Amino acid sequence: MKLKRLLIAGAALALTALPAAAGELSFWHAYAGQQDKIDFITFALDEFAKKHPDITLDVVAAEQSAYKTKLNTAMASGNPPDVFYTLPGGFLNAFVKGGQMYALDADLAKDGWRDSFLESAIAQTSKDGKTYAVPVDVDSVVFWYDKALFAEKGWTVPKTYDELMALAEKVKGEGLVPFSLGNKDSWPATFWFQYMEMRLKGSGVVASFVNGDAAATLGAEGEKAFQTVAEIAKKEYFPIGFNGMSDQEANMLFLNGQAAMLLNGTWQIGASADAPEGFELGYFAFPSVSGGAGDQTDVLAGVAASFGISEKTDNKADAVTLLKFLSSPEVMTKYVELRKTMVTVKGATTEAAAGPVLYGISNDLMNAAGHLDSFYDTAMPPAATNIYYTTLQGVLDGSVAPADGTKRLEEALKANK
Template sequence: MRQARSFIVITMVFLLVFALAACGSGDNTGTTDKASGSDAQSSSEPITLTLQTPVTGQERVSDKIIADYQAEHPNVTIKVDALDLGAHNVKLNTQAAAGALSDIVVVNAGAAMQPYVDAGLLAPLDDILSKDGLKDTFLPLVLDGYKFNDQQYALPMAYNLTALFYNKALFEKIGAEVPKTFEELVEVSKKFKEAGILPIALAEKEAWTGGLLFGSVLTRQNGGPGFIKDVLDGKRNFHDPDFVESIKKFEDLIKAGAFQEGVTAVDYYTGLNQFLNGEAAMHINGTWISAAFPTAKAINDLRVTEFPTVNGKGQITDFSAGPGIALAVSSKGKHTEQAKDFVHYYMKHFPGVSLDMDNAIGIAQRIDGDLKAKGYSELNIQIQELFTKIKRVEPVDANLNAATSESHNKTLQNLFVDPDVKPEDVAKEYQDAYEANK
C-alpha cells in the first residue's frame, strides 16, 4: 500500500514538473491577447479587430503602433493572435478552408498568397495605398509581389535578400580573404575545415535553407535572374546546362566539407546560432536573421557581403531577394473598412517606429535618418547598404508552387548525404517534380 502511494506521488510530482515546464515555454510562443486599456467613452460602436500574425521578433514595433492606434481610436480594440510561423500558416490554411480569415492577416508574397486571392478571401487595398502618399514610402518594385490582376492585396512589412554572412575574426585567424568567387568559397571552406573551424553553418533539417543557397548559385551561373521564370514560361527546362552546372558547383561545396557533419538533422536555430555565436566562419541566409542579432554573442565580428560569382558569371549586384511578410485584410470581415484604416495607419508609422526601435533593417519601406547615430550595429548598417546596391532581383521561392519547391528542396537535401549523384539525374528529378505538380 505504501509502495503504491509512493508510486503515485512520484508520478504526480513528475507530471507537475513537466506540466509547469510546458507552461513556461508556452508563454513564449502562445497566443497574446491585447485588450484596449482605454475606458474612454466613444461615440461610435465598439469594434474588435483580430490580427493574425506569426511571431516575428518585431513585437516591440507592432505593440507600439497598435497601442497608438487604439489611443487615437478608443472604440477599436486590436486583438493580436500570434503563433510561430509554421502554426500560423497552418491556421491560415484552416481558416481559409472554412472560408473566413481573421480581420487582418499576415501573408507571404507571390504563389503563397495566390490561393487566398483566387478564393476571394482578401480585400483589395489600392484605395488606402493611394491615400496620404503611402505608396511612395515603399521601395521600388517591392509592391509587385502582392499584386494580382492589377490590384494590390497586401502591403509588405519586410523585404529580404540573400547574402553571404561571415565572421571577420575567424577569417583573420586563418589569414584568408573573403571569397569573391564560388571557387574561392570552396577553397576557403577547405582551409577552415583543416583549421578545425566549421566553414559554413547551415540548418538542412529545414530543407529550404539548402534551397536558398542553391538559388543564389543558380542565379549567378545563369548570368542573372530569370531562370525559373524561363522554366515557367516554357522557354527552358531543368535539363539546361546552366542548371546542371549549378548542381555540380553545389556538390563541389558539399564535397569540400563546407557544412556541419550531419547537417540534415540540424535545426534552424541551432544552425543560425552556431554562426551568430562565432562557431562558424560563414552563413548563407536571408537578411531576416537581423531579428536575432540582439542576442548574437559574436555580433561585433560579423559582417555581410554579396554572394560570390560562379564560374565568373553573374553580377554581384543581382540578388536573390524576396518580398517578405505583408499585411492583408479579410474581405469577409464585419469591419473591413476599419481594418483597412488600421493597415493604412500601421504602414504609415511602421518605418518611423521601426527606426526608433533599432528594427529598421530589411523593411520594405524607405527610412529617413542616420542609422549610425541611432546606434545600429556595423552589420546592420552593412545590410542596409546592400539594399541600396540592388540592380536586379531573382524572387526567392515565390514562383514555384509549394509542392514543387518542397520536392526540389528534398532533392537537394539528398545531396548532403550523397554528393556524388550525377548532376544530370538531379536535373531529371527537378524536371519530373515540376511536371508532376504543374
C-alpha cells in the first residue's frame, strides 16, 4: 500500500475527495494535533501498508474542530472521502438522513465481525436498524477520588445516592468542596443530569426521541433529575462560581485536594498524570438510587469515534478491508496501549495495554453493566443540544425551574428528531 498524507493546517484550505480508482481509497481522519493520536494512526496505516500493498490510501488528517468543518463541506458538495472518521449520534445521523452513508450490515455479518464488538457500542453507530459506522473507542463516566485523601479522612466509597449525599456533607464540614465541577462549556454538568435520569427512569431515554418514538418522554423522572442537580448546587456541594469555571480549573481543584470527588470521563486518567506526589487516583460507579426504575448497573459511556464508508465510493470492497483492519483486535489493543482509552472490540482492552485503573473500569463496571447509555449531548441533534446546555445551566443557577427545564428539553427533542 502506498500512502499519500496531507495535513489540514488551517480553515482556509478547501478540500474535496477525488473519485477512487481500483485499489485506491481516500481516507480522512481527525487523529492530528495530539501525539497519542498521531502515534496510533501512524502505526495503524504503516501496518496496513505492509499487509495490503495493493491498496493505495490518499490520507487527509486534521484536528477535530477543523475536521468537522471540512467533512461537512465535502459531504455537502457531493465529494465525500471514501473512508472517514466520524462522530456518532447527531453528527453521523445527519449523513445517514441524507443517504450518504454505506450500510455495513451485510459485511458485519461475515466472519464474526459484528460479534467482535460490544453490541451496545454498535447501537451507537446504528440508525433505524442499520449500522453505518464501525465504533472505535469508548469513554465512560465515573466518580474519581484521591484514595490517599479518603484514607486520611476515614471516608468510605458510597454505594447508594443517600450515602453519597451524606459523604458530601462530611466533606463540606471539613472545609473542602464535595464535588468539583467546571461547567463553563456546559457539557460537564450533563453527566449529573443524565446519570440521575438513567437511575430513575432507565437508559435509552434520549435515543427514543432521536429514533422517532412517538411515546418518548423524559417523564416525571426528568423533572426529578433536574430537581436533584439543582439541590446539589443549592447546598453548595459544587465550587463557588462553577457555571463560569472551566473544566481545567475544576480539575486543578480536584488534583490539589481542594475538592474531594469529580464526576468525569475516563480521560481523567490522563488529566491526572501531573497530580501532586502522594495523590492516588481511584474511581467508583455512580451510586444506586433508591426506588429508581432504571438498571442501577448501567454506565454512561459514549462511543467517541468511529469510521464509516461513503455510499458514493465505487471501491467498497477495499474500504471494508480497511475498516476490518482498523478494528482488528491487534490494532485496537495497540490503540489502548498508545492512547490509554477503552475500545469497543471485545478483549482488546487488556490490563497490560490499559493499566490497572482503566482496565478495572472496563472489567469491573463496563462488562457488568446492564446497558451503556450514550452521551445525551452527542446523541441529540445540534439544535436540541444547545437547548439542553442552556436549560441545565439555568436549572443549576436557579433561573429555570426543573419543571420548565423538562418541558423545554422535551419540546426541543421532539422538534429536532
